[in-house]
Amino acid sequence: MFEGWDAVVLARAQFAFTMSFHIVFPAFSIGLASYLAVLEALWLWTGREVFINLFNYWLKIFAVAFGMGVVSGIVMSYQFGTNWAVFADRTGPVIGPLMAYEVLTAFFLEAGFLGVMLFGLKRVGPRLHFLATLMVAIGTLISAFWILSANSWMQTPTGYSVNAAGQYVAADWLTVIFNPSFPYRLVHMVLAAYLTTAFLVGAVGAFHLLRDPHQAGARVMFSMAMWMATIVAPIQILAGDQHGLNTLEHQPVKIMAMEGHFESHKDGAPLYLFGWPNEAAGKLEYAVGIPKLGSLILKHSPDAPMAGLDTVPRENWPPVVFPFWSFRIMVGMGLLMAGLGLLSLLMRIRGKLYDSRLLHWFAVAMAPSGFIAVLAGWVTTETGRQPYLVYGLLRTADSASPLAAPAVASSLIAFVIVYFAVYAAGVTYLLRLMAAAPHHGEEGPSKDAPARAAGITPAAGAVSGAIR
Amino acid sequence: MSFAVDLAIVWAFIIAFAVFVYVVMDGFDLGLGILFPLFPKKEDRDVIMNSVAPVWDGNETWLVLGGGGMMAAFPLAYSVLMPALYTPIIAMLLGLIFRGVAFEFRWRTTKERNKWDIAFAGGSLLASLAQGIALGAILQGIHVEGRHYAGGWWDWLTPFSILTGVALVIGYALLGATWLVMKTEGELRDRAYGLSWALLFAMLGAIGAVSIATPFLHVQYTQRWFAWPNIIFTAPVPIAVAAVTVLLLRGLARKHDHQPFFLSLALFALSYAGLGISMYPYIVPQSITIWQAASPENSQIFMLVGVSVLVPLILAYTAWAYYVFRGKVRPESGYH
Numbered sequence: 001m002f003e004g005w006d007a008v009v010l011a012r013a014q015f016a017f018t019m020s021f022h023i024v025f026p027a028f029s030i031g032l033a034s035y036l037a038v039l040e041a042l043w044l045w046t047g048r049e050v051f052i053n054l055f056n057y058w059l060k061i062f063a064v065a066f067g068m069g070v071v072s073g074i075v076m077s078y079q080f081g082t083n084w085a086v087f088a089d090r091t092g093p094v095i096g097p098l099m100a101y102e103v104l105t106a107f108f109l110e111a112g113f114l115g116v117m118l119f120g121l122k123r124v125g126p127r128l129h130f131l132a133t134l135m136v137a138i139g140t141l142i143s144a145f146w147i148l149s150a151n152s153w154m155q156t157p158t159g160y161s162v163n164a165a166g167q168y169v170a171a172d173w174l175t176v177i178f179n180p181s182f183p184y185r186l187v188h189m190v191l192a193a194y195l196t197t198a199f200l201v202g203a204v205g206a207f208h209l210l211r212d213p214h215q216a217g218a219r220v221m222f223s224m225a226m227w228m229a230t231i232v233a234p235i236q237i238l239a240g241d242q243h244g245l246n247t248l249e250h251q252p253v254k255i256m257a258m259e260g261h262f263e264s265h266k267d268g269a270p271l272y273l274f275g276w277p278n279e280a281a282g283k284l285e286y287a288v289g290i291p292k293l294g295s296l297i298l299k300h301s302p303d304a305p306m307a308g309l310d311t312v313p314r315e316n317w318p319p320v321v322f323p324f325w326s327f328r329i330m331v332g333m334g335l336l337m338a339g340l341g342l343l344s345l346l347m348r349i350r351g352k353l354y355d356s357r358l359l360h361w362f363a364v365a366m367a368p369s370g371f372i373a374v375l376a377g378w379v380t381t382e383t384g385r386q387p388y389l390v391y392g393l394l395r396t397a398d399s400a401s402p403l404a405a406p407a408v409a410s411s412l413i414a415f416v417i418v419y420f421a422v423y424a425a426g427v428t429y430l431l432r433l434m435a436a437a438p439h440h441g442e443e444g445p446s447k448d449a450p451a452r453a454a455g456i457t458p459a460a461g462a463v464s465g466a467i468r
Numbered sequence: 469m470s471f472a473v474d475l476a477i478v479w480a481f482i483i484a485f486a487v488f489v490y491v492v493m494d495g496f497d498l499g500l501g502i503l504f505p506l507f508p509k510k511e512d513r514d515v516i517m518n519s520v521a522p523v524w525d526g527n528e529t530w531l532v533l534g535g536g537g538m539m540a541a542f543p544l545a546y547s548v549l550m551p552a553l554y555t556p557i558i559a560m561l562l563g564l565i566f567r568g569v570a571f572e573f574r575w576r577t578t579k580e581r582n583k584w585d586i587a588f589a590g591g592s593l594l595a596s597l598a599q600g601i602a603l604g605a606i607l608q609g610i611h612v613e614g615r616h617y618a619g620g621w622w623d624w625l626t627p628f629s630i631l632t633g634v635a636l637v638i639g640y641a642l643l644g645a646t647w648l649v650m651k652t653e654g655e656l657r658d659r660a661y662g663l664s665w666a667l668l669f670a671m672l673g674a675i676g677a678v679s680i681a682t683p684f685l686h687v688q689y690t691q692r693w694f695a696w697p698n699i700i701f702t703a704p705v706p707i708a709v710a711a712v713t714v715l716l717l718r719g720l721a722r723k724h725d726h727q728p729f730f731l732s733l734a735l736f737a738l739s740y741a742g743l744g745i746s747m748y749p750y751i752v753p754q755s756i757t758i759w760q761a762a763s764p765e766n767s768q769i770f771m772l773v774g775v776s777v778l779v780p781l782i783l784a785y786t787a788w789a790y791y792v793f794r795g796k797v798r799p800e801s802g803y804h
Contacts (some may be wrong), residue, residue, distance in 0.1 A: 064572045070525055071568035075561045077532050080539060081550025082557050088550070090613055093767040101538040103533045104778040111529045112785045115522025116792055123792050165615070167543065225677055227632025401551040407621040411558045418562050427627045429576035442636050445575070 008400045010408040011083040014415060015380075016347050018075050020375060021419050023067030027374045030144055031197025032062050034361070035224075036117075040133050042058065044126060046084065049440070057217065057438035058201070061430060063445045068426050070111075072419075083408065087399035094160055094168045094176055103145035108140035118445045144190055152182035154390050155381070156250045180250050184243040185381075191236045192377065193219035194441050195337060196370025198228035202340075203367030206360035209289040213354050217438030220362070223353060227342035237334055241297070247384075248298050248325050249389060253312050254384035257320045258327040259294055260284040261308040268292035274328070277320040315387070322383035325404055326376040333373035340366055363395045475769070476762040479541040480751065482775055483494060486537055490530035492643075492733055497524050499644020501567050501592020502637060503586060511799050512656050513585060521571055526786055528564065540771055544615060545761035551617040552610045553602045554626055560598035564722065566591030595636065599703055600636025604629030607746065608685050612755040628681055635674035640737060642667040646729035653796050663726055664720055664782040671732075672674045672713060675739055678722040679706075682746060689746050702745055710737050 036058055043051035077099070080088045088096075116124060124132070159175025160168045170176045205222030208215045248255045254435055255261075255365040260272045262282050271293035275284040292302040299306065309317055348355045389396045487660075499519045503635040509511055550557060569762050570588035605624035612618060645667050648660035683690040693702045712734045719727030749757045762768065 064576065067525070067569055067572045070528065071565040074528065074532055074564055077535050078550065078557055078561060081535070082554050083551075085547035085551045085617065088539055089543050089547035092539045092546060093763045096536065096540025096543060096763065097545075097767050098535045098770045100533070101528065101774055103536050103711070104774050104782070107529045107532060107777075108782040111526035111780065112789055114525050115789050116627045119522050120792050163764060165544075167764070169768055170770070173766075173770055207791065401547075401554075402616050402618070403551055403554060404621055405552055411554070414558065414562060418565060422565060423574060425580070426569060429573060432576070445572075 003340035005405040005409060007403055007405040007408050008021050008397055010405060011403070012396065014083060014408060014412040015079060017412070018072065018079065018415055018419070021423060022069065022072040022076055022377060023374060024371050025065055025072065026140070026143070027189075027193045027196045027371070029062065029066050029069055029141040030193035031195070032058060032065065033133075033140045034194065035197055035201065036132075037133050037137040040130050040226075048431065050220050053216050053438050053440065053442035054221055056442040056444040057433075059118065059444045060419055061433050064426060064430055064433070065113065066110075068423070073265060075415075079380070081401075082411075083391075083400050083403070084454065087394065088393060090166060091154075091390060091400075094153065094170050095162075097170075098150040098153070098177065100145050102143055102150075105410055106139045106146065109142065110136050113139070121444065125220055128132050132287075133287075141190065144193070144326035144416055145186060148186045148189055149177050149179070149182050151176075152185045153179045155179075155185075156181040157390055157393060168393070181243075181246055182460050184239070184246045186240050188236070188243045188377075191232060191239055192370065192374050193359055195236060196230065197375055198225045199337065199340075199363075199366050199370045201367075202227040202229060202363045203365075204434045206363035207434075209354055210357065210360045210364070211437070215437050219354050219440075221438075222360075223348075226341065226348070226353065226363075229337060230345045231341070231367060233334065233338040233341045237338060240331075240334065245298065252307065253309070253316065254318065254323060255298065256307070256309045256312070257318045258380060258383055259298075259321040260287065260320070260324050261294070261306060262320075263310055264306065264308040265295070268296075268303045269294035269298075269308075271297060274432050275290050275324075277324050281318070318384050323380045326379035326383070330373050330376035330380060333369045333376065336366065337373075353446035374417040475741070475765060475772070476758045478772065479757045479762065479768055480748075483534060483537050483541060483688050484576065484740075484744060487534040488737070490527070491736060491740065493527035493530060494524075495640045495736065496520075496596075496643035496647040498567070498592045498596045499640035499642065500647065501588050501644075502641045503644050503648075504589035504592070504697065506663065507656070507659070510581075515586075515652055515656060515797050515799055516648065517571065517574070519647070522793045523789060524568075524571060526789065533776055537771075541763050541768055542751055542758065542761040545756055545758075548610065548612055548617045548752055548756065549606065552619060553605055553624055554621055556598040556602040556605065558597045560602070563591040563594030563596075563598060567595065589642060596637045596640045597633045597663070600633035600762055601625075601654055602628045603743075605741070607632070607682065607753060609754045610752050612752060619647030628685065631674075631681060632678055635671075638667060638670045638674050639739075641672045641730070643736070644733050646732045650725050650729045651797050653798070661723065662722065668713075668716060668720070668732075671735065675735070678739075679742070688754065692746060705738055705742050705745065705787050708733065712738065737772070 038053060039051050039055040039058070043049070043055060080095075090326070114131040116129065117136050121129045124210075142388045153176055156166070156179050158179045159170060159172040161171045163169050179306055202225030205218045205220075205225055208218035209222055212218070217307040244255065244258075249344050251317050257277075259269070260275055261269055262277070262284055268291065270289035270291045272284060272287050272289040275287035275289070295304040295306055296302045309320065340359075343351065343359055343362065347359050351360070385391050387395055387397065389399045500520060504516065507516060511627050529648055529776065538549075566587040568591075569801050570584040570591065574584035574588070575586070599796075601620055601624060604626070610617065610619065611623065628757060642664065645660050645663040649657055652660065683693060716731040716735070718730060719731055729752060747753055749759070751758045751761050
């Protein structure tokens with residue numbers, strides 16, 4: 001079986017599949033860890049019970065999501081070797097240390113303090129516990145730093161030389177780490193993680209407000225999430241635009257594919273809104289575009305000339321349909337997010353934030369928007385840099401392990417079956433946790449923690465609690 | 469150049485250390501999964517799970533450090549070993565998924581708890597067996613041509629690798645049983661004692677079988693252990709194994725709390741040292757030495773800076789986490 005299959009295509013399918021399942025969990029837990037730190041800080045500061053209830057409520061959800069992220073992440077760290085051995089050998093001296101630093105500075109920090117964060121409130125007291133929460137949150141951000149540096153180096157490699165064995169070797173570590181696309185990608189991804197969490201939190205809040213507009217926890221979380229939507233979604237659009245300009249400078253072919261620019265435009269390129277990329281014919285069919293807007297956005301001048309894929313040898317084309325469509329899905333989600341943020345601001349000013357059923361339904365519908373945008377964004381950037389794994393240096397087709405197709409096909413099938421079974425269950429449990437409203441005396445994952453927050457209300461809380 | 473040689477040895481020790489810490493920390497934790505079917509009562513299972521729930525995640529991070537560190541410090545070895553061990557590695561990853569998610573999932577459902585208990589036990593067993601098989605497959609040698617693995621995808625499967633697989637399962641189960649002796653009370657602790665006895669004898673049998681079989685794999689292993697003057701340096705290993713065994717039997721007989729667990733770890737350490745003696749200076753036995761596989765000097769130095777600062781720090785806060793959750797786990801004080 002599978003003898004006639006292409007082992008490289010199967011390996012790519014396996015990586016795309018396992019990565020897509022993995023990425024949604026870190027994207028969510030980066031944002032949620034920070035949110036938990038904010039909730040606990042607010043609890044310590046104000047002593048209001050609603051904050052510890054919300055903290056415990058989201059902590060249970062965090063525990064499930066984080067566990068799923070960890071186990072699917074171990075898969076990724078071994079897959080570089082099992083399926084992409086040539087890549088591992090050639091880039092190991094550069095990429096390897098970045099990932100080793102991720103493990104040393106981030107994974108251990110998260111894992112080391114996670115136990116205390118989940119189960120240790122009563123054992124270590126509120127202040128040390130807050131430190132643990134903070135360490136976990138910082139750990140998720142450090143992790144994003146290193147892994148995005150490694151990914152960005154593969155997109156825009158700098159600061160390297162090649163040794164006799166054909167391996168890429170760092171010539172200057174700072175130039176490797178802070179490669180040209182890294183700062184843009186880091187900002188864009190961390191904001192995306194925050195928005196992903198904000199829109200899920202907002203949707204859960206809205207869901208419970210639809211049932212009971214006076215639900216205390218739901219009001220607080222909905223309001224907090226909508227502030228994020230109002231402020232961060234527009235910032236993210238700006239950050240995305242800057243990231244796009246950076247891509248134009250360093251990976252122009254990716255932009256051509258994202259924009260559907262098969263042909264070059266001497267005096268101003270249009271912005272295609274929709275269309276169907278026909279790679280064989282080398283043109284965008286059924287194109288709907290706005291003349292000159294493409295040049296205006298990308299070059300800040302309506303008449304600026306823009307080269308198209310017709311200037312690039314065909315063997316260096318990415319699979320245009322993927323970056324073209326995934327980019328539009330991502331941008332569409334971004335605009336909807338900003339729209340919800342704006343609507344919520346309007347309702348907030350009118351004093352109807354907790355009463356507008358339209359707003360709440362909109363927010364509930366936007367629950368998966370962050371996840372969709374993150375996945376679409378990654379599809380854009382990863383398929384857009386094809387046919388290279390290390391941009392301009394190492395082709396994907398030349399990077400795979402010397403494995404027989406049946407081996408890769410079997411593992412792919414095993415991953416598909418296991419992931420669907422495990423993740424279906426996990427998502428069911430997560431939805432079940434979110435379907436219950438946060439309530440008075442909410443318990444964390446630990447029975448060890450007191451049933452009532454009042455039992456360990458911090459000193460500051462005792463004071464402000466009296467005047468609340 | 470002599471500096472580069474030193475670095476390769478330093479890194480061989482660092483990777484070996486990371487893998488050993490992984491074996492020590494995740495070993496008992498996987499062992500609990502292997503023993504799970506022997507404890508059918510829900511209350512017992514809750515206690516067993518809670519005894520590692522706060523720390524399992526950190527334990528598995530050492531596995532990521534072992535893998536990631538190897539890619540960074542010995543990329544050639546990583547890129548040869550991973551495809552050679554394709555099936556056991558994938559099996560291990562799938563096993564770790566099942567047991568990892570079970571830690572949280574089993575508390576989120578009553579109806580399906582049994583299903584996740586099976587996932588925890590089965591996943592732990594599969595991951596342990598796969599790790600042991602991978603070890604055996606490495607020891608028996610890997611077919612390398614140029615910079616690539618050149619064998620098939622079933623080369624790893626031999627009677628020897630099955631033997632090492634079973635041996636590791638037994639070893640992890642012993643660590644799990646002695647961990648329970650340390651962390652639990654009453655009837656559960658008594659049963660763990662009984663199991664510790666049985667598993668200790670099984671473990672000794674396994675160590676003996678692997679020790680006898682290994683010299684037959686390659687003449688180099690025989691020379692390493694038995695040729696003069698090597699034997700002066702290798703003989704203390706089996707002698708120390710005998711000494712630790714005596715102490716362990718005494719500790720079990722006297723129903724000590726902590727001794728059986730830490731002495732079982734000592735048995736692991738000695739077996740591990742034995743493996744190191746057999747393999748050195750190869751990282752892929754008989755094909756690739758640590759110097760051939762080593763990353764360029766500047767990669768190894770760059771990481772060495774981080775390792776020397778961060779690993780002590782990691783060990784310190786990991787120790788703190790264990791300290792926070794010290795003592796016996798009681799059913800009523802379950803973390804969940």
